[in-house]
Amino acid sequence: MERLGTGIGWRPEIADAVERMPGIDWVEVVAENTCPGHLPDSLRRLRERGVTVVPHGVSLGLGGADRPDGDRLAALAERATALGSPLVTEHIAFVRAGGPRTASPALEAGHLLPVPRTRDALDVLCENVRIAQAALPVPLAVENIAALVSWPGEEMTEGQFLYDLVDRTGVRLLIDVANLHTNHVNRGEDPAEALAGLPVEAIAYVHVAGGFERDGVWHDSHAHPVPPAVLDILTGLASRVAPPGVLLERDENFPEPAELERELAAIGAAVTAGGAVAGGRWEPSPAAPAPEVPDAVRQRVGLAQNAVLSSLVAGTPVPEGFDRVRMGVQARALAAKRADVVAKVAPELPEILGTGYRAAFLAYAQERPMTGGYRQDALEFAGHLLRAGTTGPSRRRLDQWWQERAGSAPRRSLARRVLLRRG
DSSP states (O other): OOOOEEEEEOOGGGHHHHHHOTTOOEEEEEGGGOOTTSOOHHHHHHHHTTOEEEEEOSSOOTTSSSOOOHHHHHHHHHHHHHHTOSOEEEESSEEEEEEGGGTEEEEEEEEEEOOOOSHHHHHHHHHHHHHHHHHOSSOEEEEOOOOSOOOTTOOSOHHHHHHHHHHHHOOEEEEEHHHHHHHHHHHOOOHHHHHHTSOGGGEEEEEEOOOEEETTEEEOOSSSOOOHHHHHHHHHHHTTOOOSEEEEOOOSSOOOHHHHHHHHHHHHHHHHHHOOOOOOOOOOOOOOOOOOOOHHHHHHHHHHHHHHHHHHHHOOOOOTTSOHHHHHHHHHHHHHHHHHHHHHHOTHHHHHHGGGHHHHHHHHHHHOOOOSOHHHHHHHHHHHHHHTTOOSTHHHHHHHHHHHHSTTSOSSOHHHHHHHHHO
């Protein structure tokens, strides 16, 4: 396993600070937010200095019922090549559901959702991982995610699930110790037991991040300082294996560079306190050929995931066995994240709508589940407001914004076209 060292998540907001930070050996970038032909100057300068850059994907949905999308895999492979990366990473999660397999509308979560730790889900995940491995030019590592809800009827612990995944596919692991803490608070899972069950020799690197607790629920925000409990889990992990790399994640609410450097120092101290000595280079055993997962298995997984996602984003009943309160918390968190991300990808919308943006978007989200990406969501939100007869000074600006991005639509007022059709 290649030694990565100390890293930090590269984000445009802290690009200059990252370039000046001492002791940064590597950075991680969100794969979907990078364009191979137009890399930011900061990333190019880091690469020229010999700083390793690892693309971290968030949209493959390897735990979903469908096989990985070829275009998404090709895009991830292209980024790995353009960045000269030694590996790429993704998540053990599903991010969409529905569609032809379940004879229902396709839905997007806009978020990473947990897969059930069952034999069916593991079979599907293993085949999807193998497909991804075959399509990528470098090794793949997959990350354990944080979860607000638990699936009923699970057949394995997280450690057992990950051990079997590694054993059957030879995939590497990206272990997020903050997510282990999240699952401890939200799902009652003992981080020590989870670590004891992990195939630690397969770890590619480790994520460390902050969050906050509200009403007994831990929110993995990536916008708050790393708490001592997360550092303790990191020390526990480092007592069993010297992590090849450790990375600080921060996605928003960025502090001053000096605070980020203090957090990096605390992370380094936690690893040192663990005391494990680096071992030899780990190479996965060749995965044994496996039969194709029967379509009936994928359909069972797909129906279960669609029921969960539909409940979270489309208001259908909570599936039997799930905690209704926690599902409500997750549903509100998804809607809030959706509003926040749309505001980032289309910053003109909160500027046009002012203080009314958030309430308007949340009302829209209650009626309209996301079916595509966030940019499409922004466009559909604006169209929804215009069809609803938005009035006032924002109307003209909103109509102009929509027309400029609506592709081949005739350049005349959407609201007027709707009124003419109704007439």
